[in-house]
Amino acid sequence: MKMTTMTKGISRFVLRTSVALPLVMAPAVSVTVLEAVGVSAPFAQASAAEETRKVPAMRENVFKKLGKVQEAADAEDWNAALAALRDMEEGKDKYNAYEKAQMYFFYGFVYYSMERYNQAIASYKNVLAQGVENIPVGTELNSIKTIAQLYMVTEDFGQALKYLNRWFDRAETVSATDYALRGQAHYQNGDEDGALRDINKAVSMFEADGKVPKENWLSLQRFLYYEKNDYKKVTSILEKLVKYYPKGEYYKQLSGMYGELKREKDQLHMMEAAYIAGALQKEKELLNMAYLFMGNEVPYKGAKVIKKGIDEKKIERTSKNLETLAQAYQMAQELQKSIPQLEAAAKLSEEGELYSRLAGIYLDLDKNEKALEMGGKALKKGDLKRPDQLYIVLGMANANLKKYDTALKNLEKAKKDERSEKFANQWIEFVKTEKSREEQLAI
Known part of the structure; x- marks a missing residue:
């Protein structure tokens, strides 16, 4: 199964950390x-x-x-x-x-x-x-x-296993710690199946006695099941790690596993726990958190995550990131907060597309002068996906301001694109009618 962005963090390198088992060497001097x-x-x-x-x-x-x-x-x-x-x-x-x-x-x-x-x-x-x-x-x-x-x-794990097996054969009592030690030796020697058998035994012995398994045991167990793509097992182990050893990394990894299992609500809640714990510090992590909020219909929380990240310089103040912030505000019906962010994004962008969007927003708000201002900036920057749509916005804004001749010029340009031809013609007829009516009233 292909790993998602959320689960790539659970890599072999990450999961191999903190699995070393404490050695009980020769007797202490006491x-x-x-x-x-x-x-x-x-x-x-x-x-x-x-x-x-x-x-x-x-x-x-x-x-x-x-x-x-x-x-x-x-x-x-x-x-x-x-x-x-x-x-x-x-x-x-x-x-x-x-x-x-x-x-x-x-x-x-x-x-x-x-x-x-x-x-x-x-x-x-x-x-x-x-x-x-x-x-x-x-x-x-x-x-x-x-x-x-x-x-x-x-690090001579082959010899370590040889002597451990010899000890297992002779010992009358074998503890969970002994199984965990041999499990580590199997793992380091490349025998993941043997490692899993022993670490499972160690964990089950502790749990049968009502004890909390050691963190490094669960960590190794989690990694071994991850290597087998057994995400349900990995999830259940991570739930124990979050419960007994709450750390931001475990929150993030468990969130990723919930994502793999299509448990979107659980994924969101666990990622939010990681965010609250301060475990999300990288730009990509913070943006993923914001996207999760937006995708789960809580866009205002997503906007807060991005805004805080930008203010703390953890998220770069790029055109794309500002556009995402504006989108989150817009989804949250916070248009007055959205517009300044979108303007800032448009200013940083090398294309005129965001200015074109702003022209449409200002037209909807009946701010025709601002619509014309943004439209002009869009045309100046250029590289527009649908210039015909922008010309319709400009035509409508000019018509609202009773600049009928300019409006007609805008609409004539819009109708050159067959996708806007019908709508542009309708507006052309309307503008001509309004212009004629105004002229009649002026007599």
Whole structure:
């Protein structure tokens, strides 16, 4: 389906913004790294949740060395933490697999904190390389998931998906946030169907718990349905975004979707909401707002939008824009406000057409001198679509002013166009009759 002007704003670029998902990386320093990997006291074994996996014990001397790393990490002195780890690594040949795994886990945490992501990935892989039978289940799953997240950061989305799928297969509990993360990975890896399945799952899980889905989840979901041209789905998602995260951009996009679905009244109301919210700042947007008002029989509001836009220099004061403003006033039966705008438009125009229209308006208002003035300007600028019609206006204005000879000259010119010949002849007969009557009265 071809996009309308109102929906072009919902482009791939726009819809890809604000979809990045928050990463939950290695444990925060407020929870010690030792506790995060299942070590809270010397010689600690796996936690109760991990009792089915027996891992080697950590010896006291190794625990103390890790404690020094922890102290540096608590102070966020990453260089000191790294130095302590390197000092510790010199004796790694004497460590059992569990102790090595904890050392590499610390390395991963420190490298992550230093934003050295590739080295962090390698360190967490070294944790897994010690053999899953030698590390607690929590440490294994934490490492796998963190590797996946780090691959997201480094934009290696294929590897991110590989490790996320591995984590999904092993994890007992998968949250909505986990599905959203994998959905993002699918999307970035070019699998929009996979992305949609996961982001739909994330949203439905949140909604089932009575929670409001996160804005970036809805944003990605909206984009994926837009790519499928499922405008009804896009509309329903945008309605949620407007409700929970009211922003001008969402108002505009929802208005565009209502336009696609031929819901003109809803389109107008939503665009007006965007206008009131100050989201319409560009000339094209403001003019579209005015056209919507005019098309829905509220032209005076359309005129106000254009007038305000011109006054604030958001709409350029061109002949065309002034003509549109005049048209809006005219539709609203505000002729006295329409005429000055149309005159200003005519003055800026390179053609005489607007002056010709003004001549007709002044004739209707019985302002014959002004009609002749505007008609003269129209002829001077030229490039008229129907000069015959202008000559009829001039003929009628001159006749009203009892300038019969000039009126006849105007009407003779008008009748040269066969489209005006019949009407011009009727007026010629009338003018001749009036002229004769006036002459008789003068005797």
